[in-house]
Amino acid sequence: MSDLRPQRRALLLGGEQHELLFSLAAVDEVQSSLNLPIFDAIRAIFAVADGKVTEKGLEILAGVLAALLRTNGEPGATALGVIRQLKPETLTGTALQVAALFTEDAPEADDEDAAKESSSAVNVARLLYTCTSVLRLSEADVWEMTLRKIYLLIDEHLIANGKKKETDIDSVAMFAG
Numbered sequence: 387m388s389d390l391r392p393q394r395r396a397l398l399l400g401g402e403q404h405e406l407l408f409s410l411a412a413v414d415e416v417q418s419s420l421n422l423p424i425f426d427a428i429r430a431i432f433a434v435a436d437g438k439v440t441e442k443g444l445e446i447l448a449g450v451l452a453a454l455l456r457t458n459g460e461p462g463a464t465a466l467g468v469i470r471q472l473k474p475e476t477l478t479g480t481a482l483q484v485a486a487l488f489t490e491d492a493p494e495a496d497d498e499d500a501a502k503e504s505s506s507a508v509n510v511a512r513l514l515y516t517c518t519s520v521l522r523l524s525e526a527d528v529w530e531m532t533l534r535k536i537y538l539l540i541d542e543h544l545i546a547n548g549k550k551k552e553t554d555i556d557s558v559a560m561f562a563g
Contacts, residue, residue, distance in 0.1 A: 450484060
């Protein structure tokens, strides 16, 4: 699947299948509703996926799932409603699916960028401004984009305008002595 054409992925919750995409709207909803940077929320979900289930981890998993459901067409989804659908025998698997969903839709960053961003919230306003004012994309389209797609488009803009060097691993390896 192309990073520029992300697809919704299936998640089974309470016996119902949901098609979810970790869009900018979902990231904003998670950060707003949990008052927690998205990377902190995902770390807590990875802990649940590893079997380290705590009350706080369960609350975060339910809050992230509810935010994902709301931004993917289920406006009435709540964390309490999600908790009622989580089953102990599938809890770690569900957490792993949510973590994988985020990972697939998150930007690939070099170590320096990853360290800086993983300790702070995603600046949704800055991304929205950059995409609408600089890249001239519609706001509705930007809300439906994944972070990976947004960062790819910004990188291409910077390369096209000479503000960032293009590094094509294939061509670098091909010409290496």
